[in-house]
Amino acid sequence: MGNTSIGVRIRELRGRVLTQQQLADRAGVSVDLVRKLEQGIRQTASIGSLQRIARALDVDISELLGRPAGIPSTDPDAGIVAVRRVLTSVDDLLDDGDPTPGEASTLVDARRIVEYAWGAYWSGRYALLSAVLAPTLHQLRATARAANEGERAAAAELLARGLWVTGCSLVHLGQHDAAFLAVRQALAAAQGGSDELLSATLRGSVAWQLLGRGRYEEARRLAVRTAEAIEPLGDAPPTHLSAFGSLVLTAATAAARDQRSAEAAHLVGQADAVARRIGHDRRDYETYFGPSQVAMQRVDVAVVTEDYTTALTVARRMPRTPSLPLASRARHLADRALAHARLGHQQQALDILLSAERMAPDWMSHQTMPRRIVSELLARERPSRLRGLAERLGIFG
Structure with a gap:
């Protein structure tokens, strides 16, 4: 089914088991949408609608989207080209009415599609992400624009998280300039929310991207400065400790790549103390931190500084069941x-x-x-x- 349209795949999966109306009822979408997709009148729908259709068909959304190549395409409506077009959109400068072509969704659906994208990212499914990111961003932007005053901050934070996973994914797909643009837009979107730790973690992601560009000193300074700004005092909650510890590890990675071995070792030790204080692995703000992450980073620092014997020695400190x-x-x-x-x-x-x-x-x-x-x-x-x-x-x- 790899080269067929979404509508054909829906029709094949629906088969003789469900009518179009039954599928629409199960998915909570209009039968008109199902009909137009199957007839080829519409070539796609919002990620939220496609996720509901996929769940109703008991398949992963990737089966509806096919098997994208995950590399730049000449098709302006598909893959990386479409993601780049979303990130560089000028629709807001054109007097064409609503500048957001996506379909607004509820915050529940928006949160679900963001969680799906991050799950795909941490599973290394970059080819799938190259297909879903553009419609995801369209939908999140439309949701943010349509949000009422009480929902505005939450919608802005969801848009920030969507732009963030886009930036992280684009790094692995070799699109570094677009990746940097995405994470900077994520920071701007986060300013519409009220979560200081989210903004700090996004700055850590900027530092991570600088690492990939060989800008080690800037990455180290940014991670250190951001960590200092949110350094927990007193009886801080685990979420705060996790965000701080993750930034310290990013600074350690940057220091190691900048051949500051002593500073890198000091920063890893500082992160280790935070991880011990938490006592277990956590995932906060789409970022993993805890004893397993510290153990992994100790190995990375040793490898980067070319101390390979130490790398294999400290690798034995990895917990038996790492939550990575x-x-x-x-x-x-x-x-x-x-x-x-x-x-x-x-x-x-x-x-x-x-x-x-x-x-x-x-x-x-x-x-x-x-x-x-x-x-x-x-x-x-x-x-x-x-x-x-x-x-x-x-x-x-």
């Missing part, structure tokens, strides 16, 4: 694989990479580190398992 999202677990495996490869442990490095691929194949296909490790291993020996992995990652020669 799929993408973070795969990244941790890649760090360990790089340490083994640099120490000449080719077999261990390959075994770990294959484990990461089995765990998160979509994540692997969008990352540069696994490709770099595989290229290094190929220069030494070429067992069949390594050649197969290289081919799947698009490495030839």
Whole structure:
């Protein structure tokens, strides 16, 4: 069903089990929408409507959207091109009435689509995200515009979270300029809300993006300054501690990449103290923090500073059942694989990479580190398992 339209896929999934009216009733959408989609009169609908239709059909929304390539497209209404058009829209400058083409939804539905997008992100499903982000942003912007005074702050924060996940996803899809634009727009949207910790965490995301651009000193300063601004005093709640600790870890990562080894170690120690104070792994503001995240970052700092023996030693501190999202677990495996490869442990490095691929194949296909490790291993020996992995990652020669 990969190359067929959404309407055809709905009709095929509905089959002989449900009538159009029954599907509409189950999904809580109009039968006119179902009919127009199946007839090809409409090529898509809001993400909220598609999610309800998918639930009524007992499938994931990805089955309605097909299998997007997750790379730039020439189609202005699809994929990355559509996301970039949303981020650079000038509709508000044109006197054409409502500048937001999306369908406004309830806050409950808006929150649901934001949670879905973040779930896809932390599962490393970047190809799926390239298809859903543009309509998601349209819907969230329409919802924010239509919100009454009592809902305005919540709608603004949901728009900020939607723009934020867009920026994070675009980094992994190689769209760094658009990613930076998205997270800056997220910060602007968050100003319409009232959550200081959300704004601080978004600044941490800006610092993370600066890391990817090699702007380590700016990233470190931004993360440190933001952490200092929200440093918890007294008996702070876990949410506050988590936001602060996450910023400190970002600063540690930046310091390590800027070859400030002593400062990086100090900052990781500071984050570790916060994690111990919390006592368990948490997810607050779409960000994970706790003992598992600190353990993962200790390994990353050691790898970045080329202390590979220490990296493998501190990797043993990872809790037996880490509460990390799929993408973070795969990244941790890649760090360990790089340490083994640099120490000449080719077999261990390959075994770990294959484990990461089995765990998160979509994540692997969008990352540069696994490709770099595989290229290094190929220069030494070429067992069949390594050649197969290289081919799947698009490495030839």
